[in-house]
Amino acid sequence: MTYLNTKQQAMIPIAAFTANGKLDHLSLAIINGLENGLSINEIKEIQIQLYTYVGFPRAINGISTLMAVVNERKSSNIHDEVGKEATPIAENIDILAIGTEVQTQLAGKVVEGPLFDFAPTLNQFLRAHLFGDIFIRDVLNHQDREIATIAALATIQGADAQLKAHYGIALNTGLTQIQLQEITQIITSKVNEDTGNYAKRILKQ
Structure with missing residues (x-):
């Protein structure tokens, strides 16, 4: 049975508090993240x-x-790994071609339909920018990006x-149903009970 690692667990409240704007809570979540690798x-x-x-x-x-937390820790002679x-x-x-390939791989199919027929520029931006410019950056892997996205969307x-779609994408990255359940449990315990219950309800669907 595989669970999220310590770093992945720490990403969840960071993403959620970034998304909901609760910066005091975010500061504490960032400190926890830095101290957990x-x-x-x-x-x-x-x-x-x-963004x-x-x-x-x-x-x-x-x-x-994040900058304020890092600077404060530096002033206390705590030097975190850059x-x-x-x-x-x-x-x-060809960033559009690469992004389209990444989007198709993560979604498990070519992403198209009436919405993108109506607004094709939207899908072009998703492919070229989100799945191209951003998702190909190798600071985080696709699993970690989906963990952060799910935590953020749960606050909206x-x-x-969108949350339902990203649960599916997360499974396509290799995350398991148990790990998705763990994300919702961490949201419940570390972020907000109502937010966690919402994330659990959408996952059950």
Whole structure:
């Protein structure tokens, strides 16, 4: 039986509190993450990715909180691991083609339908930017990105369809049903009981 590792567990409240804007709680979650093996760049990468789901204001506030925590710890002579930078993307790469391949792999099928027929630019942006520019960055793997995304979406009212879709994507990355249940349990215990119950209800569906 495989459970989430310590770093993955620590990502969940970081993503959730970045998404819901509760910065005091986020500070504590960041400290816990740093003390449980997450690097500064891994936490930063979670917050960079989440701007595509919760917007620039929440992502910027999250990174500002991370910066403040890191600087305060430095002043206390605590030096956290910076971690690796993303591998540079080759200049001649077809980012739309790569993003489409990643999206198809994660979704388990070519993503199309009436919504994207109505607004094809939306799917182009998803492919080129979210699944291209962001998901190919190797600071986090796809499983970790989906853990963060699920935790963030669980805090957003009315995101039922998106949360359900990302549970499916998470399974396609190799995460198990038990690990998804563990995510909802951590949300319940570390973030908010109502948020956790919502995440559990959508998972059951």
